[in-house]
Amino acid sequence: MAGVRLTSRDIRSESRLVVVRALLAAGEASRNGLAEATGLSLGTVSTIVQDLLKYGIVTESRLLGGGIGRPTTGLRLNADRGRVVGFYLEDRYLEATVFDAALGELTTVEAVSDESVAEADGIIAWIDRTLDTALERAQAKREDVIGVGILLPGGMQRPVKAATAPDAIWLHLDRVRDTLGLPVVVDNPLKAIATAELWLGAGRRVANAVTVSLGFGVGAGIIQDGAIVRGATNAAGEWGHSLLAFEGRQCQCGRMGCVEAYVGVPGIRRTLAETAPDHPLAAEPEDAEGPEGFDLIAALADAAEAGDPAAVAVIDRSAHYLGAALADLVAILNPEVIALTGWAAWPTWRERVAPIVRRRVREDSPGDAAADLEIELSPSCGMEGIAAIALERFMRDIGLVTTRVIPAL
Amino acid sequence: MAGVRLTSRDIRSESRLVVVRALLAAGEASRNGLAEATGLSLGTVSTIVQDLLKYGIVTESRLLGGGIGRPTTGLRLNADRGRVVGFYLEDRYLEATVFDAALGELTTVEAVSDESVAEADGIIAWIDRTLDTALERAQAKREDVIGVGILLPGGMQRPVKAATAPDAIWLHLDRVRDTLGLPVVVDNPLKAIATAELWLGAGRRVANAVTVSLGFGVGAGIIQDGAIVRGATNAAGEWGHSLLAFEGRQCQCGRMGCVEAYVGVPGIRRTLAETAPDHPLAAEPEDAEGPEGFDLIAALADAAEAGDPAAVAVIDRSAHYLGAALADLVAILNPEVIALTGWAAWPTWRERVAPIVRRRVREDSPGDAAADLEIELSPSCGMEGIAAIALERFMRDIGLVTTRVIPAL
Incomplete structure (x- = not known):
């Protein structure tokens, strides 16, 4: 990595x-207010605002003063600067959300395919058609679009071949860009959720936070001093593939003993199969990756509610696994906030799971590193995050920011 | 944490x-050179240099141009701005190193106490006397000292009572400051080694690096985008107390299954005791924390060299544990460099340990996140790092920088 600048x-x-983020948080603010909120000097803020006005990212309004004195010029993000479109692509499911340039949500459309498509031309055409539908619904034209972001689940690494629709997009990103005729950025949900938390959630009030996604796969998004930690190859945050147990359960990634093999949905099913092999919920569904996965969580929660001892035992055990694994994030990163998405939102979270998780995290973390830690459910969604990433990319393309871009993206 | 600014x-x-770091790296540079090295505009660099000149941090020299043209004004750190003194304190061992203000090492003195002292007055007087000796040897006066830094091993948290000399310093920091009459900063070796790596080592050429300390205790120092990751309470980097094995070996911290319980020196002894309970090296020494600990490593390396199968097995097993635990750092942080200090410098590292560690890290890391990872032995020492922290603190005290200071320090 010789030749890298001293500061990236x-x-x-x-x-x-x-x-820009301070304006998004405030809605409307004066230059003085921005200086106060950001710690930048008024002179620096004024220079920056001038640049942002010039490129139409920001627009001036008129604020009335608090009472005595002249009215102050207010500033806001210029929602009409253009439209940003976020896509979420699974194997047979495509969702598109149109945002304005102040990240206000305008409309969402969903499309489902009867069969899985791993062939690039078909998928790109599908995205292209869905974009038209979404823009029409949002009363926007394609030339209004300043950025497209595609969320690719699982895509922590560029795949070797196209086995699924997301893989095909990874491998044919240039063709996606050519077909849409628009700037396109792809990223995985871990980074997108953390970005949403940074722009719109806990990242507004604390410097260090971690977002944790709990689904079929599990992972983390790391916010450190106001930026997303991406690492050398955008693979940072793969906490799901750090060890819970040396030489433990086989993980789908190939490694043994990963956190994901214990707190991912299939891991929870496996805990159930170990606890009560004949339990009806322990049977493998045909498509473990589908919504059946989350149905298991809901069914387990219902069973526990009804007093099923195996369900209670599995939920408690899973809560201990999760707490222990979150304590590792505390040990390594010592965040102020951990914000959870995914199955943490299951019905028994508040009553049964959260107390065990919180106690375990506090006990397992070094010293009192977790004493003031907030563990909360995150309202952030990846779609807002990928839109924020696309907006940041737009600012990069017009020369306003120089965010480091991982080559693969 | 309400009220925290948007950017800390x-x-x-x-x-x-x-x-300042670019100047330290370059030795001497022009304003243009600094702009190029840092990515800042020439105007910004000029303003900054003006501030640094005003406070005497930087001094002007005269560089001859490359040939044609006027000579350019060169800049360097002003070594004569003052002296910075680093201390390393163990229970019965005290070391002091005097640096100039460009972090050039001037002299080191060592002091050993016959008995352990956990009583604050005695330790503070000991530090005070050793400071006099070190300054005399460096031909410096106390009023030349612009900062003192004390390295406190193990001190990841403020202790509850003074059981050792480092604990007493933690608890009576104000009295240390009063007695010395100087600005004093304390930190643990993990942060200090990472700071040395940031200012003087791998942190100069890459944005993301992790330093790993392997001793009686083990831990990490995290460099992320040109800054040390400290976390909410300076506890970040406690990788040694993240899980290797859920419900595994008892760690001295109270948790079960920590990385430290496998790759710390006592952990290696335990692996030996499990592998060959009657092996002469498996006997617990009276003072496991003392240099006997590192002697075990050297003795194991010698035994392996001589073909002792138990020693070979223990070294290999420990290398696998270390590789697996480092892969967790790759999963979570995806660094460009991991720089190791401590027992990684043992004689068999290059031939026997490093190949196993590198292979295990590559295999266990998500995807190809470790494909371009450099795993190297770090030449950085904590003493340089604590001096850099003290220098940074001095710049903070005179108003040049606003580095966030963890309350405990």
Whole structure:
């Protein structure tokens, strides 16, 4: 990595992003208010605002002063600067959400395919058609679109061959860009959820936070001093593939003993199969990746509610696994907030799961590193995050920011 | 944590630190050279240099141009701005190193106490006397000292009572400051080694690196985008107390299955005791924390060299444990470099341990996240790091930087 600059984040560009995020948080603010909110000098804020006005990212309004004195000029993000479209692509499911340039949600459309498509032309055409539908519904034209972001679940690494629709997009990103005729960015849900939390959630009030996604797969998004930790190859946050147990359960990634093999949905099913092999919920469904996975969680919660001892035991055991694995994040990163998405939102969370998780995290974390830690359910969604990433990419393309871009994306 | 600013790192202050580190790396540089090295504009660099000149952190020299043209003004860190003193304190061992203000090492003195002292007055007087000796040897006066840094091993948390000399310093930091009459900063070796790596080592060429300390205790120092990750309470980096094995070996921290219980020196002894209970090296020494610990490593390496199958098995097993645990750091942080200190420097590292560790890290890391990872032995030492932290603290005290200071320190 010789030749890398001393600092990979260009500091001027970072200041611009900080101002944009402060405006998004405030809705409307004066230059003085922005200086106060960001810690930048009024002079720096004024220079930055001038640049943002010039490129139409920000627009001036008129605020009335608090009472005495002249009215102050207010600033807001310019929602009409253009449209940003986020896509979420699974094997047979495509969702598109149109946002304005202040990340206000305008409309969402869903499309389902009867069969899985792993062939690039078909998928790209599907995305293209769905984009038209979504834009029409949002009363927008394609030339209004300043950025497209595609969420690719699982895509922590560029795949070797196209086995699923997301794989095909990874491998044919240039063709996607050519067909849509638009700037396109792809990223995985871990980074997108963390970005949403950074722009719109806990990242507004704390410097260090971790978002944790609990689904079929599990992983983390790391916010450190106001930026997403991506690492050398955008693979940072793969906490799901860190060890819970050396030489433990086989994980779908090939490694043994990963966190995911215990707290991912199939891992919870496996805990059930170990606890009560003949339990009706322990049977493998035909498509373990589908919604059946989350149905298991809901069914387990219902069974526990009804007093099923095996269900109670599995939920408690899973809560201990999760707490222990979250304590590892505390040991390594010592965040102020851990924000959970996915099955943490299951019905028994508040009554049964959260107390065990919180106690286990506190007990297992070094010293009192978790004493003031907040563990909360995150309202953030990946779609907002991928839209924020696309907006950031747009600012990069017009020269306003110099965010480091991972080559693969 | 309400009320925390949107960005905890003041961006102007960060730019100043970036310029200081660039000058330290270059030795001597022009304003243009600094702009090129840092990615800052020439105007910003000039403003920063003006501030640094005003406070005497930087001094002007005269560089001859490359040939044609006027000579350019060169800049260097002003070594004569003052002296920085680093201390390393164990229970019965005290070391002091005097540095100039460009972090050039001037002299080191060592002091050994016959008995352990956990009583604050005695330890503070000991530090005070050793400071006099070190300054005399460096031909410096106490009023030349702009900062003192004390490395406290193990001190990841403020202790509850003074059981050892480092504990007493933690608990009576104000009295240390009063007695010395100097600004004093304390930190643990994990953060100090990472700081040394950031200012003087791999942190110069890559944005993301992790330093790993392997001793009686083990831990990590995390460099992320040119800054040390400290977390909410300076506890970040406690990788040694993340899980290797759920419900595994008892760790000295109270948790079960920590990485430290497998790759710390006592953990290696335990692996030996499990592998060959009657092996002469498996006997617990009276003082497991003392240098006897590192002697075990050397003795194991010698025994392996001589063909002792138990020693070979233990070294191999420990290398697998270490590789698996480092892969967790790759999964979570995806660094470009992992730099090891401590027992990784043992004689069999290059031939026997490193190949196993590297292969295991590559195999266990998600996807090809470790494909380009460099795993190297770090030449960095905590003493340089704590001096850099003390220098940074001095710049903070005179208002040049606004580095976030963890309350405990």
